Amino acid sequence: MVTIKDIAQRAGVAKSTVSRYLNNGSVSQKTRTKLDELVKETGYTPNTFARSLKANKTNMIGVIIPRLNSASTNEVLNGIDEKARENGYELIITNANQDRERELSNIQTLVKQRVEGIILLAREITDSHQSLIQEANLPFLVLGQRAESIHSIAYADYEAGQKIGRYAIELGHKSFLFFGVSEQDKAVGLERKQGFMDSLEEEKDISVEIIETSFSKRIAYQDALKVLPNTSASYIVCATDNIAIAVLKAAIELNYAVPEDFSISGFGGYEETDYVQPSITTMSYPYKDMGIQAVEFITELIDGTEIPYETLLQNELVVKNSTKAKRKA
Amino acid sequence: MVTIKDIAQRAGVAKSTVSRYLNNGSVSQKTRTKLDELVKETGYTPNTFARSLKANKTNMIGVIIPRLNSASTNEVLNGIDEKARENGYELIITNANQDRERELSNIQTLVKQRVEGIILLAREITDSHQSLIQEANLPFLVLGQRAESIHSIAYADYEAGQKIGRYAIELGHKSFLFFGVSEQDKAVGLERKQGFMDSLEEEKDISVEIIETSFSKRIAYQDALKVLPNTSASYIVCATDNIAIAVLKAAIELNYAVPEDFSISGFGGYEETDYVQPSITTMSYPYKDMGIQAVEFITELIDGTEIPYETLLQNELVVKNSTKAKRKA
DNA sequence: CAAATAAAAGGAACCGGTTCTAATTCTATT
DNA sequence: AATAGAATTAGAACCGGTTCCTTTTATTTG
Numbered sequence A, B: 001m002v003t004i005k006d007i008a009q010r011a012g013v014a015k016s017t018v019s020r021y022l023n024n025g026s027v028s029q030k031t032r033t034k035l036d037e038l039v040k041e042t043g044y045t046p047n048t049f050a051r052s053l054k055a056n057k058t059n060m061i062g063v064i065i066p067r068l069n070s071a072s073t074n075e076v077l078n079g080i081d082e083k084a085r086e087n088g089y090e091l092i093i094t095n096a097n098q099d100r101e102r103e104l105s106n107i108q109t110l111v112k113q114r115v116e117g118i119i120l121l122a123r124e125i126t127d128s129h130q131s132l133i134q135e136a137n138l139p140f141l142v143l144g145q146r147a148e149s150i151h152s153i154a155y156a157d158y159e160a161g162q163k164i165g166r167y168a169i170e171l172g173h174k175s176f177l178f179f180g181v182s183e184q185d186k187a188v189g190l191e192r193k194q195g196f197m198d199s200l201e202e203e204k205d206i207s208v209e210i211i212e213t214s215f216s217k218r219i220a221y222q223d224a225l226k227v228l229p230n231t232s233a234s235y236i237v238c239a240t241d242n243i244a245i246a247v248l249k250a251a252i253e254l255n256y257a258v259p260e261d262f263s264i265s266g267f268g269g270y271e272e273t274d275y276v277q278p279s280i281t282t283m284s285y286p287y288k289d290m291g292i293q294a295v296e297f298i299t300e301l302i303d304g305t306e307i308p309y310e311t312l313l314q315n316e317l318v319v320k321n322s323t324k325a326k327r328k329a
Numbered sequence C: 001c002a003a004a005t006a007a008a009a010g011g012a013a014c015c016g017g018t019t020c021t022a023a024t025t026c027t028a029t030t
Numbered sequence D: 001a002a003t004a005g006a007a008t009t010a011g012a013a014c015c016g017g018t019t020c021c022t023t024t025t026a027t028t029t030g
Helices: A004-011 A015-022 A029-042 A048-055 A071-086 A100-112 A127-136 A157-170 A186-200 A217-230 A241-253 A287-302 B004-011 B015-022 B029-042 B048-055 B071-086 B100-112 B127-136 B157-170 B186-200 B217-230 B241-253 B287-302
Strands: A060-065 A090-095 A117-121 A140-143 A151-155 A175-180 A207-212 A235-238 A263-268 A281-284 A310-313 A316-318 B060-065 B090-095 B117-121 B140-143 B151-155 B175-180 B207-212 B235-238 B263-268 B281-284 B310-313 B316-318
Touching: A004 A015, A004 A029, A015 A029, A048 B048, A060 A071, A060 A100, A071 A090, A071 A117, A071 A287, A071 B090, A090 A100, A090 B071, A090 B090, A100 A117, A100 A127, A117 A287, A140 A287, A151 A157, A151 A287, A157 A186, A157 A235, A157 A263, A157 A281, A157 A316, A175 A186, A175 A217, A175 A241, A186 A207, A217 A241, A235 A241, A241 A263, A287 A310, B004 B015, B004 B029, B015 B029, B060 B071, B060 B100, B071 B090, B071 B117, B071 B287, B090 B100, B100 B117, B100 B127, B117 B287, B140 B287, B151 B157, B151 B287, B157 B186, B157 B235, B157 B263, B157 B281, B157 B316, B175 B186, B175 B217, B175 B241, B186 B207, B217 B241, B235 B241, B241 B263, B287 B310
Parallel strands: A060 A090, A060 A117, A117 A140, A140 A151, A151 A310, A175 A207, A175 A235, A235 A263, A263 A281, B060 B090, B060 B117, B117 B140, B140 B151, B151 B310, B175 B207, B175 B235, B235 B263, B263 B281
Antiparallel strands: A281 A316, B281 B316
8 A cells, every 4th residue: 555655755755745735735836746646646545544543533423223124214314424425524324223232332333433423313312322422422413312411303203193183183083093112212102192192182082092013014014913803993093104004904904995994194204105005194204304404413513513402303294095084974 | 532641651551561451461460450440440442543553454344335225225234234243343334326426436435444345235337346446456245246357246136037937937927018127237137137038938929028117116106107008918027126016006006906917026025015915926035145145255355265256146936916827818 | 136035845743552672570490 | 599481561663644843945025
């Protein structure tokens, strides 16, 4: 590998001159030309480590994702990727594979790699997270969950829940089945449900049955096969699009008609909801925007600019063919 | 940030002693205990850059993926991630976003980052790739495409095409519609099609209509809306599962019955094919295994071990509900 | 044309580690 | 107790850059 020393020697100048040439300037036209040639000829590129070592700056942002095969994660990553590139940062993406221990160890790994900031796509923020983050003493941004005393960007999940509730009420539904996930996930498990429940508050003659299932399509599908035959609901609220897709599959296999027998809606706005029969009504989430916003924020944090501790991103209802007005009894 | 010098001073020993303590050994019990304490107390971690600088070793593998929101990419990454972790490598994942220029620039970025090897999930290998890879002079592994004089792991796409063809023939189909993609993608665009076509060779009274569409569901869907009303085919071969899903959607919206009016099959084995109605017959691909295999190979290349230039991974037919025997005319 | 000033270049120190060699200390042996 | 040999340790050099300070060279000005 050719180094700055080699270049300097061959050009007959000092290392420092080459360094100046590479960075700001103040080099005579003559040496500049000479160095241009040599760099081209040798294909010289400065060693990033040597640079980072001295500069104490790595130009890298660490990203921790909960799992790889998730459409929402990918969209967020897409936004992060695009914006990071634009801002001149390299990304180190690490996968926690839904394992809390691994998430923590990923934080440490990134700290060791001397990233300048960390973006965490979160499921849940525990005390271990809190203390590790304090300790790391790095710009840190949590996405998708609100977190005390850590900067975060989250979706307006509570409001999203409300919007679905109000929409269903408008359609005349009274009897609901809610497929949710564990409340450990505050945003998805708690806030969406809470928003939905609160939106029904002032209505009369409402019944709601709540089932806790999983993010996994397979498990949600199995749960739905068991639950659907015994429900009196006319509207099924699913806390994620994946759950909605799984419930739809179960409903059809049990020979129900959707939306005639059940209306079904999800949360997420996944493309996949367009490609099942019927297409599924859902709350669309600004995933990519979140990624973009995240890089903007982390950049500001790195630069020492103040940003709000909590940012909420709104989402909107997309009505498709899996929901319809309740027929008059 | 606390450095090795700080530790050395506080322990009253030389830097080199601390370094020895951190690495191999040959340190007296007394200093070892002392240093244990100090490291714990200060939370010292060695600076990766300083280390890499001297060692000329980074323990990092670079991965280039064509795009983020792809189920197959994610599965492969999953395997890579798992195995890399096991082998003690860090991953730098970069996204080329389907842009050839960006793919090339990603290679350069990774080379600058001094990764020890690069894994490229490829769509197409051009001459620019070839020369850049030569120049980089790093262990390099291409996944998903065969590439001349570069190590590669690919799927047995030709054979996969044949298997689908033979299966359809067995079901008694004679008239086919093939939704393919550009031949620039050798594996998906060319080999799958070629395998399929060759498998029909010895049959009589066969008709095949070939449509070139896109990897994008949206575009494939639009193409299908145009083509389906005018086809006489009874079996539709789609070069990817995404295309199959899009074609199925179009078929249903045009009021065809699947598989009664058309049998439809895809390639890929995506989970999503289970969640549409009807579920789609497909060739399953060992994505995760490829990721695992890839890390094994790149590790061996880094260590200087010889590996075969070309490795082919087999895939198998998974019959679901979107295909059935042709009814006798 | 000499002196003052600006521009360019050189040299050394440093970033935070590792490694090699030489020096010191400890242990065992006679 | 003297000495050989092994185990530890210190110190310097180095990895490949950047940066600060000093010196040299070029340019301008009176």
